[in-house]
Amino acid sequence: MAAPDWNPETYSRFRGLRLRPALDLLAQVQELPEGAVVDLGCGSGAVGGALAARFPDRDLIGVDNSPAMLTEAEETGHYGTLAAVDAADWEPEEPVALIFSNAALHWLDDHEALMPRLAGFLAPGGTLAVQMPRQVFAPSHRFLREFAADMFPDRFDFADWRPPVAAPVDYHRMLAPVGRVSVWETDYVQKLEAVESGHPVRRFTESTAMRPFLAKLADWEAQAFIRRYEEALASAYPVEDDGAVLFPFRRVFFTLTV
Template sequence: MAVRDWNPEGYARFGDLRLRPALDLLARVGALPAGAVVDLGCGNGAAGPALRERFGPDRRIVGLDASPAMLEAAGRGEAYDALVKGDAAQWTADRPVALIFSNAALQWLADHGRLLPRLAAQLVPGGVLAVQMPRQYGAPSHRFLRDFAAEMFPDRFDLAAWVAPVAPPVDYHRMLAPLGGVDVWETDYVQRLDPVADGHPVRRFTESTAMRPFLDRLSAPEAAEFVARYDAALGSAYPVERDGSVLFPFRRLFLVLTV
């Protein structure tokens, strides 16, 4: 079954909640040396205006993403000097850059022990690697996806050897400390999700991100059965408040490396 492209509209539905961690990450980036800024895994360009405002009109800002649909959405604004279609895992800068900024993208890529040092090597002296990644994998919102997929469709989901793609914070500190000054932290955001007409609010949040690898491998009838079970379980894990909203704690990991 072909993997679907990203849906910019679905991703943007919770744009304010997804942008806040990017702004928190950007706030921890200090003064930069000369050189370009690369928004690695820029998605629909949500962080682009904040990068432009922070670094001014004279700083070259480049967005890179593998999704044509997301790049098209990012191109509707004026934040980027260039948008590049490419795989963040393979990307190499033409010349060393001042900042590699990545908000909620690198969790999709494997082998951070190789990836992050390779990215750091593409910075100018004094340059910064700033990364935010969700680390929600033990929460019901993500654990249910794995458990139900493995139980309902064992022919397609063998998760016995599954390992979380984002490691604990101390692992990243140990990994990056030999490369420069490193700051690693986590934040738990208590996100209020508005009521929705169809399904559980948490499912509406995850369907454009965490659910994608599961839905992409299911037929339409299978997906409907899977979603119905997921919705029901979410109702117990994340009860609806009196006004119909849901409080959804969400953990994110941040790292800032200055070389």
């Protein structure tokens, strides 16, 4: 069963927390050759304003496979072109100066082939700049796999599961033969404010990491799954005195200049 389309409203609930890593990545992009700038996996266009401000004289191309997200991106007015295509299938008509991808490529497999393929779309001197969550071993994400496999073994089997995002050193080894690479990892201690119902971490993950799990569950199954998940979250991420929760979140970054 395919996951439903992304919900721009629930995703943008934590817009500031999701935008900061993109700005940290953008700060590491240096001089570029002539050519377009591509926001690969642009979503609702949250990074479009920052890219347009940094590169005002370039064509800004947004790429995403979510119709709902592309509608939101178009309304920002930042993109010269929006392409409705999966990032795994996208390729430009001509070499581009920058491929910028914030929190998108962890949804795709086979990074050993994907990243060099994307680098091949760059003009000489161009840059591939990528940020991906690397949160899969944290309780927020580990609980999803453990509980799904325990409660619904007919639909969830993680025996052959592999992390979707590799360790930083693996990306360095992978990309060093292609060009000049810089890789780093950051743990963001995110303060999630109190919510009217549910655990704040669940409200954060429901628009991203939880989507493929909930897509396979009936409503009553989803409610049981969420109850168990929130009970575990309450122990792993206790509520502070002001009702907020401190939620460490790990992300891996790299820039590759060819």
